[in-house]
Amino acid sequence: MQERDLDLIKRWQSADEHATHVLFNQHYPRLVHLAMLSGLAQDEAQDCAQEAFVRAFVRRRQLRDPAAFPLWFHRLFMHHLLDVLKARQRRGQVPLERIEEDACLSTQPENVALAAEWQASLWQQVQALPATYRIPLILRYYEEYSLREIAHLLGKREGTMRVILHRALQCLRLQAEEQKKQNRRFSGPSMMVSPASTCSKGE
Amino acid sequence: MKKHELFHTEPDDAAKETLLRATFHRHATSTVDIDQGWEKIAPQVRTARQQTSSLQTAPRFLLNPFRQPQGEKPFLRRWHMIAASVVLLLVLLGTGIVGGPLSSWLGGNQIAYAQVNQSQQAYGITITLVEAYASKAGTFLVVKARENGQGPAHDVYVTLLYATLRYQQEYIPTIHRKPGESDRTSTCQTFRAPAVHPAADVHTISLTWYVAKLALSKTDTIKSQNKVYHLVIANPQGDWIFHFTIPFHQDDSKPGQALRC
Numbered sequence: 515m516q517e518r519d520l521d522l523i524k525r526w527q528s529a530d531e532h533a534t535h536v537l538f539n540q541h542y543p544r545l546v547h548l549a550m551l552s553g554l555a556q557d558e559a560q561d562c563a564q565e566a567f568v569r570a571f572v573r574r575r576q577l578r579d580p581a582a583f584p585l586w587f588h589r590l591f592m593h594h595l596l597d598v599l600k601a602r603q604r605r606g607q608v609p610l611e612r613i614e615e616d617a618c619l620s621t622q623p624e625n626v627a628l629a630a631e632w633q634a635s636l637w638q639q640v641q642a643l644p645a646t647y648r649i650p651l652i653l654r655y656y657e658e659y660s661l662r663e664i665a666h667l668l669g670k671r672e673g674t675m676r677v678i679l680h681r682a683l684q685c686l687r688l689q690a691e692e693q694k695k696q697n698r699r700f701s702g703p704s705m706m707v708s709p710a711s712t713c714s715k716g717e
Numbered sequence: 718m719k720k721h722e723l724f725h726t727e728p729d730d731a732a733k734e735t736l737l738r739a740t741f742h743r744h745a746t747s748t749v750d751i752d753q754g755w756e757k758i759a760p761q762v763r764t765a766r767q768q769t770s771s772l773q774t775a776p777r778f779l780l781n782p783f784r785q786p787q788g789e790k791p792f793l794r795r796w797h798m799i800a801a802s803v804v805l806l807l808v809l810l811g812t813g814i815v816g817g818p819l820s821s822w823l824g825g826n827q828i829a830y831a832q833v834n835q836s837q838q839a840y841g842i843t844i845t846l847v848e849a850y851a852s853k854a855g856t857f858l859v860v861k862a863r864e865n866g867q868g869p870a871h872d873v874y875v876t877l878l879y880a881t882l883r884y885q886q887e888y889i890p891t892i893h894r895k896p897g898e899s900d901r902t903s904t905c906q907t908f909r910a911p912a913v914h915p916a917a918d919v920h921t922i923s924l925t926w927y928v929a930k931l932a933l934s935k936t937d938t939i940k941s942q943n944k945v946y947h948l949v950i951a952n953p954q955g956d957w958i959f960h961f962t963i964p965f966h967q968d969d970s971k972p973g974q975a976l977r978c
Contacts (some may be wrong), residue, residue, distance in 0.1 A: 531763070542749065551745055
């Protein structure tokens with residue numbers, strides 16, 4: 515971490531408003547995207563990111579090493595995000611974005627439409643995973659965190675994270691196979707059926 | 718590759734991972750309104766900051782040491798704690814650990830000053846820290862800020878809006894204002910910050926000055942009416958940073974004599 519970044523974080527810990535604003539500008543968009551990928555609607559994701567930032571500010575004195583700020587802050591955010599997802603699951607809410615399909619597929623060239631269809635199918639499969647599988651996948655393949663960093667963020671051991679990621683990929687594989695079987699029962703390869711979640715463990 | 722056969726066999730992990738990454742990045746492209754987010758949390762941040770500072774400035778045990786504590790703690794034990802704290806304070810004062818920084822301005826060192834002459838450039842603007850001066854009255858910085866290539870009589874002038882001074886681990890705000898709040902000037906400006914408190918055996922004061930935001934202002938005359946336009950600039954690569962050291966002097970020069978532009 516560069517010296518100016520360390521100074522910025524130290525000023526943030528001293529409750530410097532400008533430093534707080536700069537840090538917010540740096541981290542807020544990525545946190546919102548992370549929350550949306552985890553299954554929240556955009557307004558919920560924004561609320562989640564804002565609440566996490568305020569909590570981090572209130573607890574800023576707990577950070578002893580300014581160089582550890584990125585992981586410390588992301589860990590705080592991930593815990594809050596998991597709480598929000600669990601609370602929403604208890605209430606039985608499902609965001610509208612999860613059941614939308616891409617309406618532009620029919621107007622695109624076949625190969626582009628096919629790739630987009632794969633991604634749309636995979637997106638639905640990922641969103642159908644439980645949060646304890648979905649979030650490590652996002653941290654690994656969107657944030658590009660290492661296994662060790664993901665384990666630290668989620669408060670688990672590295673070996674446990676390795677197993678969770680393996681099971682998450684296995685779930686996606688099983689869902690893809692099940693979807694393939696279901697599609698074969700109906701006529702035409704272009705029909706897509708929303709996959710039922712075959713991996714419900716892990717909440 | 719056939720559709721939906723991506724996860725049919727396990728060895729093809731690289732393709733799975735590529736597709737996962739592409740899927741995630743495709744769904745993370747929505748625009749996020751940062752300003753709206755900041756407007757929502759800024760009041761909460763300010764409230765949290767005020768609550769922290771009020772706790773720091775009014776520690777409970779000093780508010781009313783004679784108050785009978787609620788609960789079972791005997792009154793006599795509280796007096797023992799107060800007496801022990803006073804004794805400890807006297808010991809620390811004697812060794813100079815506490816109160817050391819205060820003795821710097823009380824002792825022989827009266828003034829610290831130096832001609833700094835450091836310049837930083839960005840966005841066609843040059844900020845020059847000309848001189849710095851520190852005493853028990855405060856810390857003074859003489860600054861020039863100008864658009865590159867323009868003389869002092871040019872109608873575009875630069876105003877510093879937000880700057881912070883750092884001494885050791887302490888951050889001291891020096892400038893916090895909005896465009897248009899200051900007098901128009903293209904020559905030197907002097908900014909005053911609260912005094913720093915170096916230890917008695919220190920011969921120089923090392924300071925860092927951060928300029929976070931400034932404004933370019935221009936007056937236009939339209940239909941015989943003067944209007945001032947402000948462009949606020951924050952350096953996206955980080956603040957304009959000045960590291961400098963000012964030595965102590967034993968003479969008793971007056972502040973104005975040391976400051977020239």
